Amino acid sequence: MKRNFWWVLVIAPLLTPWARAVKVGESAPDFQAIDSNGLQQKLSQYRGKFVVLEWHNNGCPYTRKHYESGNMQQLQKEWTGKGVVWFTVISSAPGQQGYVTAERENDYLKQMKASPTAALLDPQGEVGRLYSAKTTPHMFVINPAGVLIYDGAIDDKATTDQADIASARNYVSQVLQEATAGKPVSTATTRPYGCSVKYAHK
């Protein structure tokens, strides 16, 4: 296990196509990361399923809006219940807001009754930079063929106010409803809103 982990650290940056930005309609770049249970998760092993990526920072007021209201957990529950794979991705660098150890993250998931398929720990920001994840939250949806079909905000109310959730149009639900019904995605990109992702300073 430990050897595997170091192998990932050394090799992953070499395989990462830094210069290429992800784009809706194109194939979602593969990545691997260790989750909060110590398991290695690889995007391509979920080919055949819809995959949601949710960028996360537990101290960011926009993330807190969607967790303290229970909105994010409800989405996770609903869509993982329908066979969708949901990765919460934490790209905060050590010392930055939102950085967590595996143990802390598992406590948080329990406390918040959150149920993503896995919470991926990305303290080097490799997965985040690969996807150009800008904010927390920033949501991506990948279809069973491995094509990126959504890149943007969680909903259309760019505020920190929980009261706005009820009247917001949730883009992630909309995309998944449309795509799982075999319909074209009506809104495929939006401006993600939130705090900037707290990457390591380079």
Add this chain to the structure above:
Amino acid sequence: MPNLSLFRLPWLLFVSAVWLSTPVRSSPNPGDKHVKVELVSEQDALVPGKAIWLGIRFDLEDGWHTYWINPGDSGEAPRIAWRLPAGFEAGEIQWPYPERLAAPPFADYGYQHQALLIAPIRPPAQLKEGQSAKIAALVDYLICQNVCIPGREQLELSLPVKNRAMSSAARDLFNTTRSRLPRPAPRDWKVSVISLGDEFLLDLKGQQLAKAPQFFPLQAELIENAAPQQTTPLPGGIRLHLKKSTHLLQPIARLRGIIVLGPEKAYLLDVPVSQKLGRVRRART
């Protein structure tokens, strides 16, 4: 404390332990807001029927910023909801040109240190001299340093009604702010935009153009905010290369934004976009 039974105590301890173990809580202490937000007036009194300029002033602690109308890659622009007495009318907020706040590989647009967002307010003509009127604004805003803190404040200002008004202490700040508002582009300018490949080519021809102007789009998700805006010379002008946002999936009809040539030289652009097929060829002269 009849409710706090021994049965409940372990549960409470667990909850508080989890709460305490959660890193950085972003709720600010009341005395540690990092920003002072005030409603200020350019004049010391209201004159019936005559518009007056009011502003929301942000005094930010060093290192903190708030956001422009297009906040860029993250953040949120302040929202101002006026609460005016009957018969009063408010005009649109005027946004001074922002600073590009680079946080590679991304960039935001906003203000550091101090910002004033101004709007005209017109009291009704029937207002009686000798009275006073209370103007209020509900302001929602976000400030960020390394972390972000949202704020909401109900600001109030009472002004007497007189037949003549004098400048207030905030007058200079209003003038400074006005000098930073984008103005209509000079008449002798010729501006055009070509959509070509993954770039918008913004061509500016006219007098006194800066070598390296900065373009700020009014709409989000049009360009890559952090991409360098390379300029190449054109006969009688310059060409600005703006990298399209990867989120831009449809062609756009117009490019709207402001171009900043230097301190206090910002101009509003609203230009039709002509579509060109083919690959980008760098202009050379």
